[in-house]
Amino acid sequence: MNHSTENWLIGKETRRALNYLQKELREEPFSGLRIAKETLRLLRIVVSSVAPSGLDKVEDAVRQLGRELTRGYPRCFIAENMARRVLKVIHEELQIANNPRLDTSDLGSPCRNPVKNAKTVKNIVMESISEIEDELDAVLPNIAEQSLEHIHSNEVLLTFGHSQSVEEFLKSAAEKRHFEIIIAECELDYSGHRLAKNLSEENVDITLISDAAVVALMSRVHKVIIGAEAIMADGSVLAASGTFMVAAAARHYAVPLVICAGLHKLTPLFPHHPDILYDVLSPSQVIENCKVWNESWFRQLEVSCPRLDLIQSQYIRLLVTNSGGFSPSYVYRILNEFYDEIDTFL
Amino acid sequence: METTSEVDNRHLSASKKKADKTKHTPPSRRMQYDDPSAVAKLKKTQIVRKKNAERAVPLFSHLPQYEQESIFSRGFQKDASELHPAVIKLGLQYASDVISGASSRCLSLLDTLALVIESFSLSEYLETRDYRRELDKYLRRNIQFLIDCRPLSISMGNCIRYIKSRISQLSPSIPEAENKSSLLKTIRNFREEKFERAEEMIAELGAERIRDGDTILTLGRSSCIEEIFTKAKNCGKDFHVIVLDARPRQEGLALCKNLIQMGVKTDYSSLYAASYYMRDVNIVLCGAEGLMSTGAVISGLGTACVALVAKEYHVPVMITSQTIKFSERGHLDAICFNEIGNPDELIGHEGSDWFMTGVHNEKKFANMLKENWKEMKNLKVLNLYYDLTPVEFIDAVITEIGIIPPSSVPVVLREYMSLS
Numbered sequence: 001m002n003h004s005t006e007n008w009l010i011g012k013e014t015r016r017a018l019n020y021l022q023k024e025l026r027e028e029p030f031s032g033l034r035i036a037k038e039t040l041r042l043l044r045i046v047v048s049s050v051a052p053s054g055l056d057k058v059e060d061a062v063r064q065l066g067r068e069l070t071r072g073y074p075r076c077f078i079a080e081n082m083a084r085r086v087l088k089v090i091h092e093e094l095q096i097a098n099n100p101r102l103d104t105s106d107l108g109s110p111c112r113n114p115v116k117n118a119k120t121v122k123n124i125v126m127e128s129i130s131e132i133e134d135e136l137d138a139v140l141p142n143i144a145e146q147s148l149e150h151i152h153s154n155e156v157l158l159t160f161g162h163s164q165s166v167e168e169f170l171k172s173a174a175e176k177r178h179f180e181i182i183i184a185e186c187e188l189d190y191s192g193h194r195l196a197k198n199l200s201e202e203n204v205d206i207t208l209i210s211d212a213a214v215v216a217l218m219s220r221v222h223k224v225i226i227g228a229e230a231i232m233a234d235g236s237v238l239a240a241s242g243t244f245m246v247a248a249a250a251r252h253y254a255v256p257l258v259i260c261a262g263l264h265k266l267t268p269l270f271p272h273h274p275d276i277l278y279d280v281l282s283p284s285q286v287i288e289n290c291k292v293w294n295e296s297w298f299r300q301l302e303v304s305c306p307r308l309d310l311i312q313s314q315y316i317r318l319l320v321t322n323s324g325g326f327s328p329s330y331v332y333r334i335l336n337e338f339y340d341e342i343d344t345f346l
Numbered sequence: 347m348e349t350t351s352e353v354d355n356r357h358l359s360a361s362k363k364k365a366d367k368t369k370h371t372p373p374s375r376r377m378q379y380d381d382p383s384a385v386a387k388l389k390k391t392q393i394v395r396k397k398n399a400e401r402a403v404p405l406f407s408h409l410p411q412y413e414q415e416s417i418f419s420r421g422f423q424k425d426a427s428e429l430h431p432a433v434i435k436l437g438l439q440y441a442s443d444v445i446s447g448a449s450s451r452c453l454s455l456l457d458t459l460a461l462v463i464e465s466f467s468l469s470e471y472l473e474t475r476d477y478r479r480e481l482d483k484y485l486r487r488n489i490q491f492l493i494d495c496r497p498l499s500i501s502m503g504n505c506i507r508y509i510k511s512r513i514s515q516l517s518p519s520i521p522e523a524e525n526k527s528s529l530l531k532t533i534r535n536f537r538e539e540k541f542e543r544a545e546e547m548i549a550e551l552g553a554e555r556i557r558d559g560d561t562i563l564t565l566g567r568s569s570c571i572e573e574i575f576t577k578a579k580n581c582g583k584d585f586h587v588i589v590l591d592a593r594p595r596q597e598g599l600a601l602c603k604n605l606i607q608m609g610v611k612t613d614y615s616s617l618y619a620a621s622y623y624m625r626d627v628n629i630v631l632c633g634a635e636g637l638m639s640t641g642a643v644i645s646g647l648g649t650a651c652v653a654l655v656a657k658e659y660h661v662p663v664m665i666t667s668q669t670i671k672f673s674e675r676g677h678l679d680a681i682c683f684n685e686i687g688n689p690d691e692l693i694g695h696e697g698s699d700w701f702m703t704g705v706h707n708e709k710k711f712a713n714m715l716k717e718n719w720k721e722m723k724n725l726k727v728l729n730l731y732y733d734l735t736p737v738e739f740i741d742a743v744i745t746e747i748g749i750i751p752p753s754s755v756p757v758v759l760r761e762y763m764s765l766s
Binding site for chain 1 (some may be wrong): 450592593600603606607612614615617618619620621622646648650651654679684692693715722723724727730731734766
């Protein structure tokens with residue numbers, strides 16, 4: 001990693017903040033919103049320290065930071081997404097600066113400086129970061145708001161593991177309606193137990209099952225609602241491993257699969273090859289019984305623990321995001337709104 | 347999950363069928379545990395006292411619920427002195443999961459029933475009584491105790507039905523000792539034919555299907571599948587096995603141990619890794635608990651999940667099963683027939699501090715509910731034993747009579763029934 005530090009545009013202090021964030025990214029429980037906010041905080045520091053040297057330099061610094069974050073934790077797309085969104089704002093500004101005729105903001109001022117001064121650059125980028133931050137704060141309420149349109153009285157819902165947006169979605173529906181929720185525990189991290197605990201105060205009937213019982217019960221389920229770790233550019237979704245099984249079961253029984261996720265998880269990458277998506281965790285996640293670890297035969301046993309599953313877009317009926325519900329085939333349109341094409345690879 | 351009266355009725359109806367071949371009757375109805383009158387009737391025959399379950403999942407209220415207390419703390423509601431000591435021992439082994447595999451449960455049942463029949467003698471009763479009727483009565487009480495300990499599996503029901511039909515065919519004019527020895531001989535033959543030779547045959551047929559370089563995925567542990575792997579390895583075949591396990595019953599590690607000691611390359615993971623591995627898999631091999639007349643397979647929880655993922659990846663799914671596991675019932679889903687296990691198995695787990703030091707601290711959540719889930723009024727925990735794999739997910743069934751499509755189950759049943 002040292003070779004890249006030579007031409008670093010950002011100072012030592014920022015570097016320390018970056019290291020801190022990289023560490024935080026690995027911490028569990030995974031919270032996409034927290035990562036997004038931390039990334040934005042870091043971007044603020046970078047922008048304010050580099051802004052005096054001009055917009056070009058800011059762009060380079062943000063790009064470099066995004067790359068560094070990806071290196072820190074390759075399968076966490078949220079941090080890069082935030083960098084991409086800030087980059088898009090910078091690109092727009094650069095375009096205006098190089099092409100004054102496009103600038104409609106101060107039409108009528110005849111003698112205008114072609115290159116904006118450092119202060120305005122900083123202000124514009126900071127403002128856009130604040131806007132993104134406001135948007136992030138509204139993600140959960142915006143998703144929860146839509147719950148009553150999808151959850152009706154006495155329905156049986158199934159969910160897999162724990163997701164913050166799904167929890168809020170269910171809670172907001174439970175305020176008005178009574179329904180039944182089957183929670184598959186998500187064996188990878190047992191986060192379903194957490195959801196069961198968090199919902200225990202609500203007016204819902206909860207049944208906790210093991211992941212393997214999902215197919216057995218699917219015929220009695222009206223809707224499957226799950227969270228996601230990333231929404232890919234073709235509308236497919238990355239989620240905790242085991243989710244594919246749930247999605248396939250839902251399709252077999254023609255039960256609609258609804259994904260609840262904020263748009264900060266939207267990634268302009270395509271899941272070309274499954275191998276780049278698989279993130280393998282420690283075998284200790286699989287084998288709980290420590291006694292076997294010391295036995296001689298055990299050393300020849302290969303134990304794999306994939307963290308993520310890819311659910312192709314054809315399994316998904318609806319994506320519920322903070323800007324409304326849409327089908328996976330619509331994702332490409334939103335991508336253009338959020339990101340610049342040239343930033344797909346930082 | 348069959349009661350003695352059910353087994354009884356069916357063997358009666360089977361013998362009636364023989365007398366009057368044109369008469370068609372459906373298999374007798376399964377005991378429905380949410381029917382108060384049926385439960386009241388059952389209570390009279392039960393030997394171990396039952397308690398009412400506190401927190402049943404409504405969808406599964408027709409099944410016997412899990413008993414939190416052991417047999418001893420519940421106590422007997424009837425005189426248990428008539429029970430054979432071997433039966434009591436076996437019942438406790440069933441209840442505590444010491445004997446839990448489908449085949450081993452069935453084999454131990456046959457052995458124990460042979461012991462019971464051997465030690466039964468009319469001299470304790472009136473010598474003038476009918477040997478067949480008294481033996482039948484005696485067996486029924488003993489079997490009821492076994493059912494109280496754990497519901498019978500499909501193959502166990504079939505075994506008991508076979509023995510009962512043999513008892514009813516004994517001749518009253520022949521002396522007791524002769525009857526007894528002929529009965530014991532038929533049980534021995536039955537055991538040899540339906541289990542020992544069947545398993546050998548299945549191992550041979552299954553091993554033929556394994557080619558060099560194959561990757562085979564299996565779930566949990568099944569004695570038949572272990573035999574197939576042993577046979578294939580002995581034939582010098584070079585293959586790779588992926589063993590998956592489904593919580594809460596994790597039996598796959600024992601299979602891994604045996605495979606590695608055999609020298610087979612083995613991978614192990616949990617059920618959630620099915621889609622991760624499935625790209626490289628050639629065959630999915632799974633054991634079964636029973637095959638329904640529709641061709642659907644009842645087997646350990648998770649089999650349907652694996653079969654479903656295999657279908658999505660276009661990987662063939664093969665099931666191994668002796669014909670003794672075939673049932674004439676037709677089931678739609680895993681709700682019709684199942685067993686409910688201890689919910690605490692799902693809540694707690696054997697995690698240790700070892701994990702807490704890792705990067706991923708999520709394991710802590712497993713114990714989140716441990717202390718207080720029973721205080722949460724709206725929370726129910728469901729621990730199922732079996733699931734039903736629909737017929738369209740299964741490509742072939744390996745039985746001792748050959749590799750057949752699952753839709754042939756009723757045909758085999760009909761042929762085999764008419765032969766025996």
